[in-house]
Amino acid sequence: MAGHSKWANIQHRKGRQDEKRGKVWTRVIREIMVAARLGGGDLSINPRLRLAVEKAKASNLAAETVKRNIEKATGTLEGVTYEEIRYEGYGIGGAAIIVDTMTDNRVRTVAEVRHAFSKYGGNMGTEGSVSFQFKHCGQFVFAPGTDEDKVMEVALEAGAEDVITDEDGAIEVLTAYPDFEKIKLALETAGLKPEVAEVTMRAENTIELEGADAEKMQKLLDVLEDLDDVQEVFHNAGL
Numbered sequence: 001m002a003g004h005s006k007w008a009n010i011q012h013r014k015g016r017q018d019e020k021r022g023k024v025w026t027r028v029i030r031e032i033m034v035a036a037r038l039g040g041g042d043l044s045i046n047p048r049l050r051l052a053v054e055k056a057k058a059s060n061l062a063a064e065t066v067k068r069n070i071e072k073a074t075g076t077l078e079g080v081t082y083e084e085i086r087y088e089g090y091g092i093g094g095a096a097i098i099v100d101t102m103t104d105n106r107v108r109t110v111a112e113v114r115h116a117f118s119k120y121g122g123n124m125g126t127e128g129s130v131s132f133q134f135k136h137c138g139q140f141v142f143a144p145g146t147d148e149d150k151v152m153e154v155a156l157e158a159g160a161e162d163v164i165t166d167e168d169g170a171i172e173v174l175t176a177y178p179d180f181e182k183i184k185l186a187l188e189t190a191g192l193k194p195e196v197a198e199v200t201m202r203a204e205n206t207i208e209l210e211g212a213d214a215e216k217m218q219k220l221l222d223v224l225e226d227l228d229d230v231q232e233v234f235h236n237a238g239l
Contacts, residue, residue: 144169
């Protein structure tokens with residue numbers, strides 16, 4: 001199945017993350033703390049925490065820092081309590097945006113998110129106003145040039161929902177959220193290493209933006225992503 005190109009957007013996002021390593025660590029630590037608080041500190045029975053710890057390793061966060069923050073979240077050490085809040089809204093050209101945050105001060109966070117939307121051409125929406133346009137799923141993305149037949153064979157045999165070849169040759173594997181770890185293990189066992197392996201909110205449809213509109217939308221997304229309390233920003237703009 002053919003799909004819209006996502007490779008440029010993925011490379012842009014990875015480049016920004018590399019530039020802002022400290023911010024990546026802050027986000028990973030918050031995810032570890034929330035995952036541990038909700039599901040406990042045992043990685044063997046907490047898949048969300050396992051994924052967060054994998055992200056920590058990939059970003060070269062020290063193992064001792066990971067351990068300390070799990071202990072904080074599970075009550076072994078005193079720490080800050082974060083809550084998860086999702087905001088929804090519209091960007092340039094009516095593009096849908098989801099902003100996932102973790103915060104210890106929801107008044108501050110909503111003010112900052114609302115300000116970013118209004119200042120850079122977007123509008124805050126109500127809960128559920130755009131989330132129906134996205135699917136909560138597991139996503140693996142392989143670089144152009146990866147053996148498409150092998151990816152498809154392994155992924156589908158393991159129970160993946162779909163394998164999509166984007167127009168630039170990148171290969172995308174989509175899974176139901178509960179199957180994420182099973183598919184990940186199958187791909188890794190077959191020697192297939194994805195550039196991206198994450199649980200995400202994937203846009204069902206894309207709104208294409210060009211020229212000034214694309215630049216404005218990218219600016220809005222960048223500003224939202226740079227907010228201290230923001231963990232992830234999902235959107236359906238084709239940039």
